[in-house]
Amino acid sequence: MPSDLKRLFHPRSIAIIGASQDFATISGQPLKHLTTHGYAGKLYPINPRYEEIAGVKCWPSVSALPEAPDLALILINANRAAEALRECGKKGVPFVIVFTSGYSETGGEGIKMQQELIAIAREYNIGIVGPNCQGMISVAGKTYAGFGSVFNATYETGAVSMVSQSGGFGFSVMNLASMEGGVNFRQMVTTGNEIGISTLDFIDYFCDEPETALIAVYIEGLKDAHRLPAIAEKALEKKKPILCWKVGNTEQGQRAAASHTANLGGEMALYQSVIRDKGLIQVEDIQDVVDIARAFASGKQPKGTGLAIVTISGGAGILMTDAVVERGMQVPQLSPATLEKLKPIVPSFGSLNNPIDLTAAIFNNTALIQQALQPIVEDPGVHAIAIINASLQGELAAKVAAEIVKVAQGTDKPFYLSWSAIRPVAEEAYAQLDAARIPHYQSPVRCGRAIAAVSNYAAALRRHVALKGEKPLTLTRPAARATLGAAREDLTEYAAKQVLAEYGIGVTQEVLATTREGAAAAAEKIGFPVVLKVSSPDIPHKTEASAVRLGIATEADAAQAFDDIVAGAKLYNGKARIEGVLVQEMVKGGVEAILGVTNDPLFGPAVMFGLGGIFAEVMKDVSFRLAPVTRTQALEMIREIRGYPILAGARGKPLCDVEALADTIERLSALAVDLKGSLGELDINPLFVFEKGRGVKAADALIKPKAKP
Secondary structure, three states: OOOOOHHHHOOOEEEEEOOOOOOOOOOOHHHHHHHHOOOOOEEEEEOOOOOEEOOEEOEOOOOOOOOOOOEEEEOOOHHHHHHHHHHHHHHOOOEEEEOOOOOHHHOOHHHHHHHHHHHHHHHHOOEEEOOOOOEEEEOOOOEEEEOOHHHHOOOOOOOEEEEEOOHHHHHHHHHHHHHHHOOOEEEEEEOOOOOOOOHHHHHHHHHHOOOOOEEEEEEOOOOOHHHHHHHHHHHHHOOOOEEEEEOOOOHHHHHHHHHHHOOOOOOHHHHHHHHHHOOOEEOOOHHHHHHHHHHHHOOOOOOOOEEEEEEOOHHHHHHHHHHHHOOOOEOOOOOHHHHHHHOOOOOOOOEOOOOEEOOHHHHHOOHHHHHHHHHHHHOOOOOEEEEEOOOOOHHHHHHHHHHHHHHHOOOOOOEEEEOOOOHHHOHHHHHHHHHOOOOEEOOHHHHHHHHHHHHHHHHHHHHHHHOOOOOOOOOOOHHHHHHHHHOOOOEOHHHHHHHHHHOOOOEOOEEEEOOHHHHHHHHHHHOOOEEEEEEOOOOOOOOOOOOEEEEEOOHHHHHHHHHHHHHHHHHHOOOOOOOEEEEEEOOOOOEEEEEEEEEEOOOEEEEEEEEOOHHHHOOOOEEEEEOOOOHHHHHHHHHHOOOHHHHOOHHHOOOEOHHHHHHHHHHHHHHHHHOOOOEEEEEEEEEEEOEOOOOEEEOOEEEEEOOOO
16 A cells, blocks of 8 residues: 555545536535635546536546546445546556445445455555545645535644544534634545555654644544554654544444444453553543644643642632643642742732632732742742633733733743633733733633643653663463464363463462372362362353362362362263362462453453452453553553552551562563464453562463464
């Protein structure tokens, strides 16, 4: 597939296959929009029924064209699109947008027609966009190649580039951001069923394009999701924030996404883990794009999470505090030195607690604003300043804005304003702020959300730099590969633990006994009390089969337990293959945790961690990371679950061995990478985490091989 996407967004010539003289129709609109918006390249309408359309010469076929255009738009019916695509391939057209619907999103014959398009695109090395999409707008290239009412508007070139799997939604974001928010786009492309150039291909291109400063993306599902972490890392390296919608997060939403574009995404937990781990900014509404883009346009980012909120309204300060704190920022108390400087300035009925309430009395002498803000800016615990000016307007608003600008221009700490006055009554004030690139918002909550987005992104950049040299643990175990590669069914607990032990993961001491005498001897060797369990590939749920005995305290009891377990297992499943009885040390103390690996068909192997029991099963209090997982990531996984205080010694409990737990997560990640070709799923449940210095032990494990073709 062609990788030079610049030719797609800046084509020198465009063929419009199925062009119509009726500009009200979908097939007529692209030619109209291209000519109306001043596209400077050559246009080749293709339709054997016409000699010309609106003064532009019409051609009977692509093969009849005097050159191979850079881009072709296919606007004919789905059952004829394959023929047109093949003709483009023979002519040497590098990029094609297929607008037509009626493919895999409809099922049945549509799936076959889509597969034919894929085969043709591969045969002729065509970069195909769509099908079932709405086209694109390259504002910089004046290439309005699509249909819909948004194409009637003329946009100013900006620095935001967006790719959307939904055409209608994507273009509505561009339109509203540009028309109502003053945020201008460089280009918008929609991918529909995404059989060729993918969402991630476009993001990758935007990362490399110098003119793009901010990337937005609307995702229903990624068929090449395994590439997302690396491309997100690249965006961090290039310092290009990615604003991300990920929809289809509920069961009902997932069904809607599949019917809309036939994209089947991976588990939302895995998307969320990448979003959190790689610094993507998750957005929920169109207004978020406008607000966050404005915040980034200031050119300043906080160097820490401390926000000083300066207000003349206590209630608004509380609203903003809630908005930023729940998104990971801090609203710290000012230093004693700062407080001493502020006491002579702030009225006695104000507040020096952060949020800092200067009260409206300060506007009696606007020169005091600069005197109040300067100490706050210089406070080492303050990394950004938010000012809430309520609905201040007119001449006073202009004076206040001028004082704020003076202070803001003398520091690298970003300023943000919440100012609810409508523009006509505070035009001069807002003009001063705009000229100084100080973002302002009409509500404290919107302001706070934008601040937190920039702060979290800045933190992701710092983390990216700090961890750049950290390498994940790599382990290669040929014996484990051979064991799992040959497996055609789930490994028994005993076999699964042997695999874990090969990767240095602590497991309980145990012996597989095949006779009652062997069970008694094994119990004596391990030390009482012990646990006995059936070992059978046909009985995965041992408790249901009454094939587990706990607290065995003597050799005689061990021998009798062996007989009872074998008899119970045969009664539960007369055809079960019984390998023997597992005699295992009985673990005492520690906190029960759960570790797992899922080998997702889109993302590849991912590691899960959580506390055992209701924490994981009922509360879904678990964390995920895509493998490989570094030590820092492992510690982050542990600390981000809500139940972490239990491991950290809550309520006088002893500290757990978190370092040993992180080491186990690292080793499990290395296992997942080493066995990714044959591993389906893995569960360690429970994993006992003991007191600090005593390590961890896997008490039970299950390994499912990947389904064989």
